[in-house]
Amino acid sequence: MSAPKILVIPGSLRTGSHNAKLAAVAAYEFARAGVDVTRISLADFPLPIYDGDLQAKSGVPKHAINLKRMIGAHHGVLFVTPEYNASVPPLLKNAIDWVSRVHELHEARGDVFRNRAFALAGASQSRLGAARALQALRLILTSCHANVIASQLTLGFADQAYDDMDKLKNEGDIAALKELVAQLIDISQRMM
Numbered sequence: 001m002s003a004p005k006i007l008v009i010p011g012s013l014r015t016g017s018h019n020a021k022l023a024a025v026a027a028y029e030f031a032r033a034g035v036d037v038t039r040i041s042l043a044d045f046p047l048p049i050y051d052g053d054l055q056a057k058s059g060v061p062k063h064a065i066n067l068k069r070m071i072g073a074h075h076g077v078l079f080v081t082p083e084y085n086a087s088v089p090p091l092l093k094n095a096i097d098w099v100s101r102v103h104e105l106h107e108a109r110g111d112v113f114r115n116r117a118f119a120l121a122g123a124s125q126s127r128l129g130a131a132r133a134l135q136a137l138r139l140i141l142t143s144c145h146a147n148v149i150a151s152q153l154t155l156g157f158a159d160q161a162y163d164d165m166d167k168l169k170n171e172g173d174i175a176a177l178k179e180l181v182a183q184l185i186d187i188s189q190r191m192m
Contacts, residue, residue, distance in 0.1 A: 004075035004188035006030045008039040011081035011092035018123040018158035021166050023080040026121060029181045040070060042095055050097040064098035072112045076188030078119045083133035100144050113146040117187040119180055121153035129154030149187050151180040
């Protein structure tokens with residue numbers, strides 16, 4: 001069986017983001033597992049706040065189409081998100097909202113969510129490690145008919161979680177990341 005292609009998407013653009021660090025660590029683990037991994041920044045896909053009137057007037061923005069195609073070119077997707085007020089940050093929610101509106105020739109709207117596996121991870125300085133954001137993100141994705149795997153990583157006390165080389169220090173966090181990576185690879189392969 002061939003190795004799946006995995007896409008890693010951090011839901012934060014902030015300089016020094018714990019979630020951008022976690023996305024980099026996860027991408028490294030996917031590469032070590034022998035899969036083709038791509039890590040992107042949502043800064044490369046700038047989108048206006050979703051507005052149905054804007055969509056009716058101007059159509060879906062090209063960056064939403066490009067992001068949808070990027071997701072569609074991979075067998076599995078890992079979202080790594082911070083938690084804003086016990087939920088998903090607007091940057092990530094808005095990207096998902098726009099991608100869910102893309103309808104290209106020979107496909108139904110939202111097919112990009114149905115035909116691949118998704119995984120969730122999140123980091124925060126609290127002990128909960130973005131758990132509430134992951135719960136909200138899981139609900140958003142499943143409402144788009146996405147196959148969201150059971151394993152997820154909640155990285156608590158993220159300001160203390162990395163060593164001087166930006167690698168995870170805690171054995172429990174490392175084990176949880178490896179479990180998530182293995183499960184996403186396995187389910188992505190089975191969906192190919």
